[in-house]
Amino acid sequence: MSPQLYTDSADTSFKVREVQYAVRGEIAIRAEELKNELDTKGSNLPFKEIVNINIGNPQQLKQKPITFFRQVASLVEYPDLLLEENQEKVKTLFATDAIVRAKLLVDACGGSVGAYSHSQGIPHIRKNVAKFIAERDGFPADASKIFLTMGASAGVQLALRFIIENSKVGIMIPIPQYPLYTATLSLYEGQAVPYYLDEEKDWGMDIGELKKSIDEARQNGVDVRALCIINPGNPTGQCLAEQNMREVIAFCQQERVVLLADEVYQENIYMPSTRPFHSFKKVLKSMGPSYDDVELISFHSISKGMIGECGRRGGYFECEGIEQEVIDEMYKISSVSLCPNVQGQIMVDLMVNPPKRGDESYESYQKEIDDIYQSLKRRSSRLCDAFNELEGVTCNKAEGALYLFPKVRLPAGAIKAAQDVGKNPDDLYSLAMLNETGVCVVPGSGFGQEEGTTHFRATFLPPEHLFSEFIELLKRFHQGFMDKYRD
């Protein structure tokens, strides 16, 4: 008897099958196999470890968590640590301001971090998020329009769920893009409406390209309802200029599309004087009341920045210009999943309300953040320089985010070899890199790239002291690969 569940179905239109998610695709699975092989004694592999630069997972690559944040996270878990009678002992292990914060947060949870919270997130924490946004942007924010989420991904999925009413609805997404977007569109049976970022202009965004893309889609009967922007870019690392953002907002108003602003890398800014981060909320509000009808949803996360608390799954989104009726419906849908995990919510509180000047933990907090930031900045340049030294490779600088997306001009022989085994050239290249060096990247095709080009995405997250060795490995691999397939 054949199985009932899904595989015996004749319904080939079932979208779950079409979902692609390259960041954890074939190459990531191969990397896992190799890791298991390395863990087995007697492996004959030509490398000693797998270096996962395929995914922005800082703490996997030994980035240290922020002490104050983790002190609070630890204290809220075990109520005895907050008892008066234990304070003498506890204070030898934890900072006093961490203890104060932990008590405040446990109270805000109604006495225990183990209880379901409000489905939209703990009100006290949402108020702190609103305060953070208001201070960042200079414009007020409303806690009732903020949703805490299990990572930004969950927020993006909730928003897309609301916009994709039927399979004619199209969502504009950048190419290259973070594959959460294409995967979610497949899942919800919406149409991807791609617009291209311009590699020659530092992955810049061009309004003409947006216009061309939306017009074409609409001519083809697609009901385009939203524009997704990742700023700073993933995998491309660009930071949008304020003037460019104003044009984008005007475009959204003109074309009546909701603007979805994925701003999870807002703290990862490596050229702050020439390419600072501006939030879409701030730019929109600065354009005055004639733009109040623009609908904007902005996303943020605890997974990136200098925090890197990916595994905890925390984030938020803010609605601006969105009808109350829609927010009520979003709340209803959120309530089916009961609540975002409280531990993620607590880290959101810490992110938006870190120690202030004068607090006991302020200096150590600031030093930890600065050290990580400076190191990321150095690592981004160093890896970019190394890529640009490789034969046939060009790589734009990371103005922001955690990735580089170099272009590799492969010899015709490599492209032929890929065709012969039914692979994309970038898959062939990335798989060879993994098999020879243990370095795991994501092939460019997983993000989308211009027809006929080859890219890969790499994070610059490995520990700085391993960079020389790791770059040397990549160089040797690349030269060998080019030599092997040279015309």
Added chain:
Amino acid sequence: MSPQLYTDSADTSFKVREVQYAVRGEIAIRAEELKNELDTKGSNLPFKEIVNINIGNPQQLKQKPITFFRQVASLVEYPDLLLEENQEKVKTLFATDAIVRAKLLVDACGGSVGAYSHSQGIPHIRKNVAKFIAERDGFPADASKIFLTMGASAGVQLALRFIIENSKVGIMIPIPQYPLYTATLSLYEGQAVPYYLDEEKDWGMDIGELKKSIDEARQNGVDVRALCIINPGNPTGQCLAEQNMREVIAFCQQERVVLLADEVYQENIYMPSTRPFHSFKKVLKSMGPSYDDVELISFHSISKGMIGECGRRGGYFECEGIEQEVIDEMYKISSVSLCPNVQGQIMVDLMVNPPKRGDESYESYQKEIDDIYQSLKRRSSRLCDAFNELEGVTCNKAEGALYLFPKVRLPAGAIKAAQDVGKNPDDLYSLAMLNETGVCVVPGSGFGQEEGTTHFRATFLPPEHLFSEFIELLKRFHQGFMDKYRD
């Protein structure tokens, strides 16, 4: 200009609008308003607090978390607590076995609980889940067929996502049911195929009723693919007898439907000698190889039992008889959300692998679990007895789970009054209860109930010392309500 997002659409078939989730519906929202009113000085309400017995949220109602579990949860968060140099101090606050476990778990996370884990869940923890299942059932379990999830709800939603290939697909659900099921079916545009539990027979499950329900649906063109069972029942509290479960499994084989077994209340068993818990996995395996083609997905959670760690969002599901291809696809879809939150995963490890006899924390752990269990058992009887003493109310005993679902025979005047204001009689009754006593329950219509009957769901989770006062409040309200509308 009208808004773009969702509300201006003419697409009235958009399913998000139809989603209903009564546990956090109108009455829960009204309870929040009343709570805000109570927090404001000078409230004139006839009660001093809101008693939320609408939702199984033990720690909101002051149930204490398990000490060993929270010690480990606390230790994994702050790496300094695991440093050799701090052990002397740390051991004055934490048990040694908690420290050992915390080190093991941090290692299993690759060194930090802040890193993304494997998308299916940390392999070490999945192995412990498999061991727990094997020991519970006496049949082997395979870690590669277990998925850790953000609460059981996320697991149920993932499974339903896979089964509902198109809008003709129907899923059998019990009536009354936990509204996660109907809400998710609305969201994924599947068809609910209801089967009724028999209130007169302690909410028993009848194979004739299942057969009648599936035949009717299939005659109407519904492609019935799965049968959902909640055992122990929510809101109904019944525990299925082994013989009944064998019949259900044979039914699933005969009718070729996937069995989805929601077993999150498996530890909440109040008549263990006459109504013990049997897992569907155990019963299925005990039926021998001729039933190996039955497809079963079983769900469990850290939110219930005596643990009650709802806000942490942790759970798992196990696939039995499910094709590897489907499991691979489930992994792919899980990977789009990156990973279940690590803090939830850690609590799953603790749930399935608690302190053992001889461990330092064993006795205190066992005592805490026993105390909560005995108290829940007492509270379930006491509230059930109180309901049965009310005029026109009958209530089945809770054999398991955390709820009672009494039937209220309302006077015709009350039914007329409800009609006059366009409400269901159970909404009128529950709302009056809330407004007069501050006690918040869920009207029966949110779970489904037989036409013309009136029920509500109440947890028996309030602290035991408040029971006399709280029951007295309910009694007075009920009598007043009956008197007001008496024929």
